[in-house]
Amino acid sequence: MLGLVFTLLISSLVMLAPSASAAEVTTYTWTASGDGHYGSNTNPTGDAQQTLISRILADGTQRHFDNGDCSDGGNADDYPIIKSRYDSMGVPYHISKGNHDKRDAIQSIFNLPRQYTVVDGDYAWIVLDSSHMYEYMNPYDHYFLAEQLEQHRDKMVFIIGHVPQRVL
Numbered sequence: 001m002l003g004l005v006f007t008l009l010i011s012s013l014v015m016l017a018p019s020a021s022a023a024e025v026t027t028y029t030w031t032a033s034g035d036g037h038y039g040s041n042t043n044p045t046g047d048a049q050q051t052l053i054s055r056i057l058a059d060g061t062q063r064h065f066d067n068g069d070c071s072d073g074g075n076a077d078d079y080p081i082i083k084s085r086y087d088s089m090g091v092p093y094h095i096s097k098g099n100h101d102k103r104d105a106i107q108s109i110f111n112l113p114r115q116y117t118v119v120d121g122d123y124a125w126i127v128l129d130s131s132h133m134y135e136y137m138n139p140y141d142h143y144f145l146a147e148q149l150e151q152h153r154d155k156m157v158f159i160i161g162h163v164p165q166r167v168l
Contacts, residue, residue, distance in 0.1 A: 028123060030063040031056050034098065034162060038082055040072035046081060053089055061091055063118075065125065068098020068162030076102060079109035094118055097131040098162035115141065117148050124152040130161035137165040 033056075038046045056064055066086070071078035086093045095110045097103055106112065118125045126148045128141065137145070149157060 028062060028120075029060050030065070031059060031061045032065040032067055032160065034067035034096075035069045036066065036082070037069055037072040037100065038078045039075055043072070046085065049082065049085055053085060056091075057089060063120065064089065064091060064093040065096065065127070065160050066093065067096045067160050068130065069100040070095065070098070070106065071102070072100055074100055074102030074105065076105035076109075079106055083109055092118075094125070094127055094160070096127050096160050096162055097129050099131055101131055103129075103131050115144055117152070119152070119155070122155050123158070124148070124155040125158045125160050126152075128159065128161035128165065130163045130165050141165070 033052055036046075036049050036052070037043050038049060043049070064086075070082050086095075094116075095106065095112060097106055097112070107114075115129045116127050118127065126145060128145065145159070
């Protein structure tokens with residue numbers, strides 16, 4: 001059951017980079033997970049996060065994304081522990097806010113802007129703030145997404161968020 005909580009969305013991708021020819025295949029391994037719910041009944045001490053990190057490192061991940069609900073109740077004391085564990089991985093990681101996360105606390109501990117874009121070579125990941133369940137994307141968020149998609153037309157783009165956001 002706990003394995004379902006930490007769903008590993010992508011363990012390895014072999015991608016044809018937008019600037020590559022058909023003969024040039026690039027391997028880039030990145031992972032994404034979410035709903036760790038540190039402090040919940042099913043993950044009270046974060047052991048599931050440690051298991052996930054071991055799996056991430058075993059897969060040879062070059063970059064990791066946590067798409068939110070890092071803490072079950074948004075407890076501000078959870079985030080330094082979670083951050084310390086991710087810091088120990090030794091690979092770049094990025095956090096998106098989920099509906100269980102306390103926005104101010106997670107942004108402060110992880111030094112997160114509201115939303116941001118990560119670019120690495122021919123790839124771009126647009127990390128959205130989807131900390132409110134199933135709401136319409138506000139105009140600022142919609143503008144940010146449209147702007148980033150236009151700016152990175154020459155890249156393979158992935159959009160990372162906790163829950164789908166509806167567009168007006």
